[in-house]
Structure formats: C-alpha cells, structure tokens
Amino acid sequence: MSNLTLLMSQTEQALQNIKQQQLPLLTQTTDWQSKYRILMQLGKGLPSFSPELQRDELLIAGCDSKAWLLHEFDQDSSRHYWAFDSEARIIKGLVTLALCQLNGLSASELTQINFQQLFALQGLQQNLSPSRQNGLHAVIKTLSMQAGLLD
Amino acid sequence: MNFDLAAFRAEFAFFDQNPDWVYLDNAATMHKPAAVVAAETEFYQKFNANVHRGAHQLSQQATQLFEQSRDTVAAYVNARSREEIIWCSGATAALNQLAFGLMGSVLQPGDRVLISAMEHHANIVPWQFHCQQHGVQLDVIPLTVNHQLDLAEFKRLLALKPKVVSVTQVSNVLGHIQPVAEMVQLAKAAGALTIIDGAQGVLLQQPDMQQLDCDFYVFSGHKIYGPTGIGVLYGRQETLELLKPLLYGGEMIQQVSFSGTTLNQLPYRLEAGTPNIAGAVGLAAALRWLQQWDQSAIALHKQQLLKQLYEGLAQLPGIELLSQSSKNAGIIAFNIEGEHHSDVAALLDQQQIAVRAGSHCAMPLFAAMHKNGAVRLSLAPYNTEQEIVRTLLAIKQVLEILHG
Numbered sequence: 182m183s184n185l186t187l188l189m190s191q192t193e194q195a196l197q198n199i200k201q202q203q204l205p206l207l208t209q210t211t212d213w214q215s216k217y218r219i220l221m222q223l224g225k226g227l228p229s230f231s232p233e234l235q236r237d238e239l240l241i242a243g244c245d246s247k248a249w250l251l252h253e254f255d256q257d258s259s260r261h262y263w264a265f266d267s268e269a270r271i272i273k274g275l276v277t278l279a280l281c282q283l284n285g286l287s288a289s290e291l292t293q294i295n296f297q298q299l300f301a302l303q304g305l306q307q308n309l310s311p312s313r314q315n316g317l318h319a320v321i322k323t324l325s326m327q328a329g330l331l332d
Numbered sequence: 333m334n335f336d337l338a339a340f341r342a343e344f345a346f347f348d349q350n351p352d353w354v355y356l357d358n359a360a361t362m363h364k365p366a367a368v369v370a371a372e373t374e375f376y377q378k379f380n381a382n383v384h385r386g387a388h389q390l391s392q393q394a395t396q397l398f399e400q401s402r403d404t405v406a407a408y409v410n411a412r413s414r415e416e417i418i419w420c421s422g423a424t425a426a427l428n429q430l431a432f433g434l435m436g437s438v439l440q441p442g443d444r445v446l447i448s449a450m451e452h453h454a455n456i457v458p459w460q461f462h463c464q465q466h467g468v469q470l471d472v473i474p475l476t477v478n479h480q481l482d483l484a485e486f487k488r489l490l491a492l493k494p495k496v497v498s499v500t501q502v503s504n505v506l507g508h509i510q511p512v513a514e515m516v517q518l519a520k521a522a523g524a525l526t527i528i529d530g531a532q533g534v535l536l537q538q539p540d541m542q543q544l545d546c547d548f549y550v551f552s553g554h555k556i557y558g559p560t561g562i563g564v565l566y567g568r569q570e571t572l573e574l575l576k577p578l579l580y581g582g583e584m585i586q587q588v589s590f591s592g593t594t595l596n597q598l599p600y601r602l603e604a605g606t607p608n609i610a611g612a613v614g615l616a617a618a619l620r621w622l623q624q625w626d627q628s629a630i631a632l633h634k635q636q637l638l639k640q641l642y643e644g645l646a647q648l649p650g651i652e653l654l655s656q657s658s659k660n661a662g663i664i665a666f667n668i669e670g671e672h673h674s675d676v677a678a679l680l681d682q683q684q685i686a687v688r689a690g691s692h693c694a695m696p697l698f699a700a701m702h703k704n705g706a707v708r709l710s711l712a713p714y715n716t717e718q719e720i721v722r723t724l725l726a727i728k729q730v731l732e733i734l735h736g
Contacts, residue, residue, distance in 0.1 A: 213682055217733055221675075245690050245705075246674045268704070269672040270734075271679075 184231060189253050191228045192264040193284055199226050200281050207278075217271065224273030227280075230266040243319030246272055250320065252327035260285050261328055275300055276320055283324065291328045296321045335629035341714045343621075345369070354719045354726075357686045359504055359532060359663050359710035361554045364618070368558060371617030375610045383609055384583045384600075398609050401616035402599070405564055408619045409549065410540040415569055415598045419607050422563035423531040424454040426550035429565060429602065430498070430527055431458035433575030438525065439495055441467030446494040446524070448473040448481050449700045450503045450510070453693040455529045459498065473499070475700050478656060481510055490522040497524045501533025505692045505708060506655045507663025509536065516546045525571060531555055536661055537627065547571040553611060558618035562611030565602070572598050579604035630713045634662050637711050637720055644724040648731065654706050662711040665692075671734050673705045679733055680707070683726040 203226065207219045230239075230249050239249040246269035253262045263280055267273040279299040283291065300317060325331045341347060343365040346355075355363070375397065381390040383398045399414075406414045420426045439445065445459050449472050463470045471494060473486045481499070490497075497519040501512050512533070516526045526546040530539060534551040541549060548571065553562040567575070577584060577595070582605045586594040595601045642657040645666060654665040668676050677689030688708045691698045698705060709723065 214729070214733055217679060217682070218736060221734075246672050247704075269674045271675050 184234060185251070185253075188228060188230070188234065188251070188264050189262050192280075193262060195226050195228055196277070196281055196284050199223055199277060204278075204281055217274075220274035220278070221270040222274075223277045224267075224270055224275075227265065227273065227277045230264070235266070241316070241319050241323055244272065244316035245269075246316070248272060248276070248316070248320065250276075250323055250327075252324075259287050261288070261291060263324070263327070272316060272320075275317060279320070279324065283328070288329055291330060296325050296330075335626060335633050335713075337633060337714075337716060340625065340630075341716070343367070344714055347714070352684050354685045354715075354722055356709045356711065356715070356719075356723060357688050358712035358715075359507075359555070359708065360688055361560065362557050362712055363714065364559065364614075365557055365621050367621040368614045368618045372559060372610045372614040375613045380610075382606055394609060398607070398612055401612040404616035404619055408538065408623075409564075409566055410538075410542050411566060412542060413569065416541070416566055416572065418565040418567065418572065418599050418602045419612055420550075420563050420565050420603075421561050421608065422552035422554070423452075423529060423550045424552075426548075426563055426565035427454045427498070427527075427529065428458045429575065429578045430548055430550070431462045432578045433602075434496060434525070435462045435466045435468070435576070437574050437576055439463075439466060439468045442469070444469045444471055444492055444494040446471045446473065446486075446489055446492075446497045446499075446519075448486075448499050448510075449475050450479075450481060450506075450508070450697050451498075451500055451694065452504050452529065452531065453695070454531075455498055455500060456696060472696075475697075479503075479506055479654065479701060480508055480656075481515075483511070483515075486515065487518065490518060490524070493522060494519075494524050496527065498527035498529070500529040500531070502536065502661040503663070503694075503697070504532050505663070505665050505694045505697055505706065507532075507660040507665075507710070508656065509533070509659045509661050512546075513544055516544060520545070532661060532663070537631070538623075541566055553615040553618065556615075556618060557622060558615035559608075559611045562608045562615050564615075569598060572602065575602060577602055577604065581605055634711055634713050634715075637715055637717070638662050638664070640717060640720045641709060641711070641723065644720065645727070648724070648727060650731065650735075651727075654701060654703065664709045665706040666709070667703070667706050668731065668734065673707045675734065676707050676727075676730055679730040680723075680726055683729065685723050685726045 203223050210216050235249055239251055241248045241250055246267055248267040251264040262284055265276045282299060344363045346363045379394050379397055381394040383395040402414050402417050406417045411417055445463055445468055447459060459470050471489050474482050476482045502509050512528050519526045527548040528546045530549050530551040534556050547568050549566040551564055554560040583600045584596050584604045586596045645651050650669040652667045652669055667673055673689040677687055680687050691705045692708055
C-alpha cells in the first residue's frame with residue numbers, strides 16, 4: 182500500500198473513532214476552555230502528513246498557518262475522501278470537525294451539506310478571528326471544489 | 333505636568349463601546365481621540381468642497397483648511413517649509429512613490445540601494461520590483477544575534493557606495509529602536525540619499541526633520557491617532573524635485589496639450605487626484621491634540637507598561653521573547669515554545685485580548701530569525717496596568733489550555 186493510500190484509510194478510521202468518542206463530548210461541553218481542549222484533541226487524533234506528503238501543491242492558500250489538504254475520489258464506491266494536516270492545532274481540530282461530516286459521502290450526499298455551517302454547528306464560529314475565518318473559508322472553498330460543487 | 337491616564341483614556345470613545353476588550357494591536361492601527369473624530373465630522377458637515385479648483389468661496393474655505401493642515405504637519409516635524417510636506421495615503425504609498433520616483437532620475441543601472449533585514453514589506457518589495465527592472469542592485473543590512481541592525485555590516489555596505497539608503501526607525505515586529513540619526517550621518521557621508529520609514533517611529537518623540545537631516549521621512553496618520561488613508565511623505569525640497577511622480581492627473585498639472593504637459597510646483601506636483609481632504613484635517617487635529625499632553629509623561633507611562641508586560645512574560649514558563657526590552661518602542665513579539673502563533677492568538681482572541689499573529693508583513697525578518705511567525709503585543713499610552721495584568725493572566729490561561 183502506498184503512503185498516500187495508507188494515510189487516506191488511516192484518516193477515515195480515525196474520523197470514525199473521533200465521531201464516536203470525542204465529538205459527543207464537544208457538543209456536551211459548555212465552557213470555552215474545554216471546548217478548545219477537545220477540539221485540539223480531535224485534531225491530534227487525525228493522522229499527520231509525513232514530510233514527503235507535506236507538499237507545496239497540497240497547501241491551502243489563505244491560512245495563516247501551513248495547512249495541507251489531500252482529496253481522493255474513490256471510483257469503485259463513488260465516494261469522496263480527504264486527509265488533512267496543519268501546523269496549528271486549532272485549525273486542525275476545526276477541519277477534523279468538518280471532515281467528520283464530509284468524509285466518505287457521495288457526490289449527491291455532499292450537495293445536501295451546507296458548507297458554511299460545518300463549523301458553525303458547534304457554536305464555534307463566533308470564537309474565530311477574521312484571519313482564521315479567512316483560512317477556514319479557504320478550506321471550505323477547496324473542499325467544495327474538490328467535492329465538485331464549485332467550478 | 334503629570335500624566336492623567338484616566339483623562340487620556342476618556343478621550344477615546346472606542347473603549348466605552350468595547351469595555352470588555354484589551355486592545356494590544358496598536359502597531360497595526362491606533363484608536364482615535366474625540367478631537368480627530370470631531371474634526372473630520374465638522375469638515376464634512378460644514379466645509380465639504382473640493383480643494384484648489386473651485387470658483388466658489390466654499391472651495392476656498394476647504395482649501396484653506398487643507399493647507400492649514402499641511403502647515404500643522406510641517407511645524408510638527410520641523411520641516412523647513414510647507415512645500416516639503418506631501419500628502420499621501422500612508423507610509424506604504426510614500427515608499428512606493430520613493431522607489432518609483434528615484435529610478436532613472438537618481439538611480440541608474442549598476443547603482444545600489446541599501447535597505448535592512450528588519451524592514452516592513454512596504455520598504456522591501458517596491459525596491460525589489462523597481463530595482464530589478466532598472467538593473468539596480470539591492471543590498472540588505474543583516475541582523476545581529478540580538479535582532480538589531482548590524483552596524484559594522486552597515487558601514488561595510490556603505491563602502492559599496494549605495495545611492496539610496498532606506499531604513500526603518502523602529503521594527504514593526506520587534507519594537508527595536510534603530511540608531512537612525514547616526515545611520516543618516518554615516519549614509520550622507522557616504523554620499524547616499526536617506527529615507528527613514530517612520531511608520532512605527534513617528535510616535536517615539538516629535539520628529540525633527542532639520543535635526544535628523546534625512547532626505548525623506550514617511551509615516552501614516554492612523555498610527556499617530558489620526559484617520560486611515562492619510563499619510564505624509566516629507567522630503568527636502570531639493571530631493572523632492574528629483575522624484576518622478578507615480579500618479580498623474582488633477583492639481584499636479586499646470587498645463588496640458590497633446591504636444592506636452594507642464595507639471596505644477598511642489599507640493600502639488602506629487603499629489604495627483606482629489607486628496608483625502610478630511611483625512612488631512614483629521615491628521616492635523618490628531619497632532620494638535622497630541623501636543624496638548626506632556627510627551628515625556630506619556631512616554632514614561634508607556635515604558636512602565638512595557639516593563640510590566642516584559643517582566644511578566646519573562647516569568648511565565650515556555651515563553652520565547654523575540655524582542656528585547658531596552659530601546660524598545662512598546663512592541664513585544666513572543667512565541668510559546670512548541671506552539672503555533674495562530675493558536676496562541678486564537679485563544680487570546682477568545683479572551684478578548686486583541687493581538688496580531690503571523691509574520692507581520694516582515695517575512696525576511698522572520699527568515700533571518702529562523703522563525704515562522706510570532707504573536708505581537710503592541711502598546712499605546714491609553715493602555716492600563718490592569719490591562720497588562722489581564723493580558724498576562726490570559727496568556728497563563730493559554731499555556732494551561734495548550735499544555736493541559
């Protein structure tokens with residue numbers, strides 16, 4: 182198995198675990214300190230990119246930290262898969278949250294998703310500074326393009 | 333005269349409207365005292381008209397206010413004459429005008445320009461771009477291990493006879509004050525034209541152009557309590573005459589025919605289009621307002637805040653300070669070891685502490701320091717001791733969340 186395939190399957194596995202174990206905690210917690218702690222734990226659970234996969238062509242422009250996004254469309258199942266890594270822990274946590282909702286969906290399932298609500302769902306968007314928001318908008322835009330929802 | 337902090341702070345309505353915030357992003361932009369807001373409002377409400385060209389008294393009145401504002405700036409910086417004050421949109425616009433305007437008229441292929449590793453992108457990229465097009469060599473003064481300009485290297489680079497030396501008075505990232513007076517003298521002795529980027533330095537003390545004796549000095553209004561979109565390009569009259577205008581059109585022109593155009597005299601020759609009239613009036617109001625306060629008492633208060641913040645940070649575990657506290661204009665750049673600056677800033681934002689994080693438009697400086705970025709805390713005299721206490725507690729909280 183190539184590094185890339187391995188990363189994609191490890192990411193999918195990790196997201197399943199996160200959805201079951203950590204995501205419920207995030208919605209239950211009310212104080213902001215715990216919310217951020219859990220969010221960063223979420224990101225920690227997502228496999229990191231090895232140095233050879235931290236390629237410039239995978240970088241998302243517009244993030245104030247370096248962030249890499251990898252996308253794969255599985256022809257056999259007609260489903261979309263992603264892997265993500267970032268130098269910054271909060272952004273990694275937030276994108277992990279988004280991928281919990283997106284990974285493994287088909288093209289038609291993805292059209293049902295409101296991409297602007299991926300982070301807002303958890304009431305976290307209000308906590309994000311404009312530069313970080315811009316970074317997240319860049320992530321959302323890239324995700325939507327890869328999902329075939331934008332030209 | 334003593335410094336009445338409560339009275340000083342009461343001049344800024346912003347703090348009444350945002351009582352829960354600690355604003356430590358003053359190097360990005362400062363808040364505006366009531367006098368500035370009132371001057372701009374009054375201009376629009378009572379005197380709004382275009383300047384210099386109207387056939388009516390309203391235009392003459394607006395022109396008078398606009399030109400009086402130029403006089404206020406000229407007096408503030410101790411220029412030799414009002415013609416030495418050119419309005420522009422800010423320090424970035426001024427530096428772009430200088431880099432463009434000196435190419436060909438002063439700088440020929442094979443000539444050299446000297447800048448430093450500490451510059452804001454606005455004092456790097458225009459030079460880079462125009463130097464490349466004109467075959468001019470761009471040299472860079474490196475940093476010492478303490479993140480100061482290396483003066484020995486500066487002297488060595490001056491021996492290469494640069495035609496222009498353009499350096500910042502204060503690092504916008506680190507707050508370090510540079511010995512620009514000494515540098516201007518050395519550069520002049522080497523035969524170079526001198527440009528000082530005063531964006532962060534103009535507030536240090538009232539700048540005195542005749543004493544500093546540089547050829548050009550630039551600053552932005554909004555970093556000295558004034559409005560955004562207005563700034564000043566100061567130049568000695570004889571060196572301003574050397575500049576090719578970057579923009580053409582409007583009052584800068586005397587006569588136009590299709591066989592040729594005659595340009596107006598200074599300062600108008602370098603002020604194309606309708607200027608930011610209300611901005612100029614607002615900036616003059618800011619300078620007049622600032623002069624009402626005891627400058628040394630203001631400076632002392634800011635230094636006390638800096639000391640309190642610096643010592644407080646130094647006591648926290650895992651804080652890496654990039655700034656030094658001595659000869660510092662009130663800016664502290666730091667990182668938390670092993671953490672990304674954007675995480676630190678987000679967790680401070682959550683606690684309503686406004687800071688800046690990133691490379692602060694000075695990527696070459698971060699490359700020289702071998703860092704990706706930093707969190708920057710920048711102080712103003714309206715900040716309080718209690719705000720520093722709150723900031724230090726917030727940073728402690730960040731440490732607990734990141735390490736917990």
